[in-house]
Amino acid sequence: MTRPFRWSESRIAMGGAAGLLLLGLIRPADAARTLLRDWNTFLFFIGMMGLSAMAETAGLFDWLAVQAARLAHRSAARLFLNVFLLGTAISMIFSNDATALILTPVVYVLVTRLRLPVLPYMFACTFIADSASFLLPISNPINIIVMSRYPLTLFTFLRLFLLPSLLVIAINIGIFYLLYRAQLKGSFNLEQLPAAEMAVQHRGYFRYTLWVLALVAPSYVIAAAFQFPLSVVAMAGALLLLMGALFWKRTTLAEAGKGISWPIFGFIAGMFVVVRAIEDTGLTIKLGNLLLHLSGGTSFGAVMVGTFGAALGTNLINNVPMSVVMNSSLASVQHAAPAVRNGFVAATIFGCDLGPNLTTVGSLATILWLLILRQRDVEVSGLDYFKVGVLVTPVMLFVGAMAIWLLL
Amino acid sequence: MRVLGCLDGTNAEQIGYAAQMFTTAEPLTIGLLTVIDVGPRKDIDRMRERFWRPPMQHQPLTGQMLAAETAAAHETLNAGLAYAKGAETLLRQGRPELEIVNTASEWAADVILIGARAEYGEPPHVGPRSVGHVARFVLDHAPCPVLLLRPLAREQFPINR
Numbered sequence: 001m002t003r004p005f006r007w008s009e010s011r012i013a014m015g016g017a018a019g020l021l022l023l024g025l026i027r028p029a030d031a032a033r034t035l036l037r038d039w040n041t042f043l044f045f046i047g048m049m050g051l052s053a054m055a056e057t058a059g060l061f062d063w064l065a066v067q068a069a070r071l072a073h074r075s076a077a078r079l080f081l082n083v084f085l086l087g088t089a090i091s092m093i094f095s096n097d098a099t100a101l102i103l104t105p106v107v108y109v110l111v112t113r114l115r116l117p118v119l120p121y122m123f124a125c126t127f128i129a130d131s132a133s134f135l136l137p138i139s140n141p142i143n144i145i146v147m148s149r150y151p152l153t154l155f156t157f158l159r160l161f162l163l164p165s166l167l168v169i170a171i172n173i174g175i176f177y178l179l180y181r182a183q184l185k186g187s188f189n190l191e192q193l194p195a196a197e198m199a200v201q202h203r204g205y206f207r208y209t210l211w212v213l214a215l216v217a218p219s220y221v222i223a224a225a226f227q228f229p230l231s232v233v234a235m236a237g238a239l240l241l242l243m244g245a246l247f248w249k250r251t252t253l254a255e256a257g258k259g260i261s262w263p264i265f266g267f268i269a270g271m272f273v274v275v276r277a278i279e280d281t282g283l284t285i286k287l288g289n290l291l292l293h294l295s296g297g298t299s300f301g302a303v304m305v306g307t308f309g310a311a312l313g314t315n316l317i318n319n320v321p322m323s324v325v326m327n328s329s330l331a332s333v334q335h336a337a338p339a340v341r342n343g344f345v346a347a348t349i350f351g352c353d354l355g356p357n358l359t360t361v362g363s364l365a366t367i368l369w370l371l372i373l374r375q376r377d378v379e380v381s382g383l384d385y386f387k388v389g390v391l392v393t394p395v396m397l398f399v400g401a402m403a404i405w406l407l408l
Numbered sequence: 409m410r411v412l413g414c415l416d417g418t419n420a421e422q423i424g425y426a427a428q429m430f431t432t433a434e435p436l437t438i439g440l441l442t443v444i445d446v447g448p449r450k451d452i453d454r455m456r457e458r459f460w461r462p463p464m465q466h467q468p469l470t471g472q473m474l475a476a477e478t479a480a481a482h483e484t485l486n487a488g489l490a491y492a493k494g495a496e497t498l499l500r501q502g503r504p505e506l507e508i509v510n511t512a513s514e515w516a517a518d519v520i521l522i523g524a525r526a527e528y529g530e531p532p533h534v535g536p537r538s539v540g541h542v543a544r545f546v547l548d549h550a551p552c553p554v555l556l557l558r559p560l561a562r563e564q565f566p567i568n569r
Binding site for chain 2: 008100102106112116119183184186261263264267318
């Protein structure tokens with residue numbers, strides 16, 4: 001949470017895991033078993049990041065952004081809607097990671113070229129990344145982490161999340177239109193846009209990328225329907241794109257490796273081991289029992305307590321650690337009624353996916369720091385995200401949670 | 409007299425006309441300032457941190473972002489020059505509010521011309537929050553007099569007493 005001396009989270013998590021092993025608080029065999037059990041999560045992260053990085057190399061995101069602008073027919077408001085729709089599609093297929101990290105700067109470049117106000121469009125990208133991240137199991141790695149422990153069939157996932165997703169996306173778009181309606185009244189000059197073809201650096205590789213993605217998207221759905229590990233599909237897609245990129249000399253292995261955030265694996269591995277050791281102390285079971293107690297043993301309570309508890313936790317310790325903690329805690333609700341159990345699992349996915357929108361550009365600790373800066377009279381744009389997040393996220397969480405409860 | 413006009417990409421005409429009010433001052437030097445706001449880039453870096461990624465500076469998109477920002481800034485300055493011929497142009501990068509007051513001090517400005525807020529096609533807004541955060545900061549921290557420029561909004565008057 002505080003990251004002393006600016007140490008990276010992965011170093012802290014790995015250090016914690018190493019300390020537990022050295023002190024004998026967790027047996028090496030248990031630690032190894034924990035990590036091997038979650039192979040699907042690790043592989044999915046590699047595949048997901050690889051797919052996004054290779055698609056970026058092909059210029060796909062730039063091309064899509066230019067198309068979104070062309071289809072907006074010079075209207076700033078229509079471009080705003082198109083950015084939301086594009087973000088939704090990218091989150092759905094590539095995961096929220098791609099929308100937040102790749103689409104946001106692409107859209108920033110686009111609207112800067114078009115001389116439009118930057119912030120509304122950046123907000124649209126960063127918020128829709130999470131708001132659209134429970135449309136499919138692959139739309140957020142959190143879904144994979146939770147479902148590795150508590151599997152849901154594709155039918156159950158869609159039954160529980162499709163309608164809430166659409167509601168949350170609609171609320172997100174609606175509130176943002178209200179907030180930024182004044183800034184979106186203008187129009188833009190299409191001549192300031194580069195031709196869509198300019199985004200495509202190599203036509204052959206670009207077409208190949210489209211074909212591979214056209215193969216990967218339905219494969220995800222089929223794999224999810226048959227509960228086949230989604231990481232295998234993501235990895236296969238990433239490898240196919242990598243081979244194409246190497247064939248057309250669009251990248252090198254070293255370059256492609258840079259597209260993967262390797263420290264995240266140290267962080268997740270460390271977190272898995274630390275939480276496994278905490279499990280042995282009974283602390284996570286106590287947290288699970290507390291959640292169950294607070295829910296009053298009802299499905300409504302389970303969804304509400306799970307959603308808002310997970311959402312709050314994601315803003316304190318980031319969503320990946322929170323989902324790991326919740327995974328462990330939910331072991332103690334497995335003896336509850338099926339509706340309560342499913343309510344907690346769905347709420348964990350929903351709260352951990354959408355919760356980060358409260359403090360989009362960081363944790364609560366970051367926001368506190370930004371507030372301190374603000375008191376020194378320095379205008380901090382990160383705080384703008386917080387103000388918008390505080391306004392829109394509780395509404396989305398409540399409406400989405402209500403819909404999930406009704407669909408349980 | 410040294411007059412510093414702050415261009416925000418939407419107010420070149422307004423700044424140009426306001427600068428003409430000082431033409432009787434001799435000698436008159438007009439400076440046109442525009443600032444490339446680094447706020448969005450910092451936000452993107454914070455976002456990357458949330459996803460355990462290094463800052464943007466080494467990413468392929470960084471070059472495109474810089475090019476787009478620089479092109480927009482030069483276009484803004486050129487638009488200003490169309491209304492204030494022969495003006496000195498100043499391009500800065502950072503937080504706009506900080507850069508404006510610091511530049512005003514370094515450039516020894518006698519007066520700062522600044523718009524109340526950037527206008528993107530919406531009708532002029534009169535009332536609370538009609539002065540943006542940049543103008544507010546400049547009013548509070550400027551090292552010299554500030555002339556706050558508001559769009560004409562006579563049709564919105566009278567205000568109920």
